[in-house]
Amino acid sequence: MKGIVFTEFIDMVESKFGLGMMDDIIESANLPSGGIYTAVGTYDHSEMVELIVGVSKRTNISVNHLLKIYGKHLFVILMNSYAHFFPNIKSAFDLFEQIDSHIHVEVLKLYPDAELPKFNTQRLDANTIEMLYQSERKMADFADGLIEAALEYFNETANVQIEHLNDSGSLVKFIISKV
Ligand code: HEM
Structure with a gap:
């Protein structure tokens, strides 16, 4: 899974729930990347699952709902970064x-x-x-x-x-x- 999916997720969680929660999740999970992501890197999809489950446990928001909230959040970022791909989409x-x-x-x-x-x-x-x-x-x-x-x-x-x-x-x- 591409790094942009991780970096934007971490930004979203930090802005909604503060800086401490994400640090705590990364520290307590055993992530091959060590929780360090770059937008163009590629990481195992299971790391994303670990991060989302970590947020879900700490917020009591279901994984499914977090995924949906994150999809809504990421769409705007993707459209802003890649709008030149789709000039004909009306x-x-x-x-x-x-x-x-x-x-x-x-x-x-x-x-x-x-x-x-x-x-x-x-x-x-x-x-x-x-x-x-x-x-x-x-x-x-x-x-x-x-x-x-x-x-x-x-x-x-x-x-x-x-x-x-x-x-x-x-x-x-x-x-x-x-x-
Ligand atoms: C309504 C529109 C869109 C839908 C429903 C959609 C759906 C998805 C889904 C469900 C995934 C997760 C991977 C999976 O399920 O296997 C994904 C990944 C992705 N999509 Fe889309 N997408 C949409 C629009 C876009 C746009 C506008 C861009 C920007 C060019 C984009 C770029 C990406 C990227 C970069 C990934 C990550 C791939 C990876 O992690 O390896 N998508 N998309």
């Missing part, structure tokens, strides 16, 4: 359709070792899109946060319906209906 649905075919393709060019999910998107009608999320990292809650932030970014309102298609969380269907 709506949240445009963006959803281009994650797999364009956005994450560009991410892979920049960071060939990035670990990205697979999204199959299909417009069901003018106001509805289906997105099928597939990833062994099982971060659909993070995707949910990114999706919500994208709708807010384009000033759109929609219902997001989520259906888990297996027990592990690696296959999740989102149905997004504009209201």
